[in-house]
Amino acid sequence: MSTVPTITNAATTGGASTALAAISARGLRKSFGEKTVLDGIDLTVEQGTILALLGPNGAGKTTAVHLLTTYLRPDAGEIRIAGQDPARNPQAVRRSIGVTGQFSAIDGYLTGRENLLLMADLHLLPTGVGRRRAETLLERFELTEAGNKPASTYSGGMKRKLDLAMTLVGNPKVIFLDEPTTGLDPRSRRTMWDIIRGLVAEGTTILLTTQYLEEADQLAHRVAVLDGGRIVAEGTPAELKARIPGGHIELAFADRAELDAAATLLAPSGRDDDALTLQLAGDGRVSTLRALLRQLDDASVEVEALTVRTPDLDDVFFALTGKKGA
Structure with a gap:
């Protein structure tokens, strides 16, 4: 019978420094009826880094993202996003973040450019600023030629790029990526990885949930493993792999x-x-x-x-x- 190794939760022993934390959660709890989904988790993501949140289906990853992005309120615990408390000032948190969900949020009837301009309007950007932002993002994501085509005609990879571009219209400091490469072919997945690395190099902070463990290994500075509503381990990919027997x-x-x-x-x-x-x-x-x-x-x-x-x-x-x- 194999023995599961004991790995200390970094959050309880110092772990990542909270001095420059873009995302911080302490004692986060959430239940739905009698079912406890999150049972006192701690998370810290330093500015300009990527934390990959891993766990089996039903572990609470999406619930954690919903709490951190103000979609849900926790039953207990404290959250700080870009220095703001979502319980006291949820609008300030929403202005600081971008969210790219597992399923694309684009409007297939609109062109790529129109989707971006719609987001600019939602962010209350002046017309000229919104147009410039849209053109810049189309160029950055190599969508300029497809900019006037309905988004419904885009390939899966193009749709994911447009979806992320829409997230960036508001110039967020913190981005939550929930399964960002689901359904993409290997080439499109690696293109998305390069885009994500570029964002982090510019100082953006990212919390990533993914079912692709290679993706977490390639991108994340730190990995937190969520199981049964608790963080059972946290560390760099190399640290976690070094503690597992079997080499x-x-x-x-x-x-x-x-x-x-x-x-x-x-x-x-x-x-x-x-x-x-x-x-x-x-x-x-x-x-x-x-x-x-x-x-x-x-x-x-x-x-x-x-x-x-x-x-x-x-x-x-x-x-x-x-x-x-x-």
Whole structure:
């Protein structure tokens, strides 16, 4: 029976500094009837960084976003967004944030340009300012040529880019991205990643919820894992992966004789006779690999290939939530 590793919640031990926090939540609780969805979570996102909020379906991720964006009010706890308290001044919070939901908010009957101008009107921007902002965003998101076409004719990737562009019309300091690349092909997903990285490089703060663990690994400065209404772990992707057991070194051999010789010498943790490979427990450090290859070389055992396999965020997710396939 595997043991779930204990990972301390950074929020209770100092964690990310709150001195420059663009998003801060303490003791956040929310119930719907008798069901407790969030049970006292703490979150901190520093200015100009990305926090990825991970968790299985039903863990409370969307509820957390709704609380932080003033869509819902918490039953208990304190929230600060860009220094503002949504309980006291929700309008100030709304002026500071942008929200891109899991489902596109664009109007398919309007052109891309008209969607942006509509957002400018909703933000009460002067006409000239709104038009300039729309043109700038169309150019930034490579939508200028499609700007006069109905948004309903856009591809999935174009719609997601337009959706994010609409979020940026109000020049928000903090952006909440809820499943921003759902349904996109790999090329469009990577384009969206580049756009998100560009926003952060300019100082924007982002809270990202995603089911794509590779996306969190690629983008997030810190990751918080939510399960059962609680934050069960928080840290950088590298910190979380380093605390999960299971890393190993895989050796491949050209023939059975070399495989047998290596198996006798090394006492591996796993063996695949069909693939002619051995698995050894190991952390992949250079010193470990150098010593292993020297040992094989001294015994005149020829290795055809060596692969270091380390835990990824999938392993972290499964270990901490215990809900594979969720």
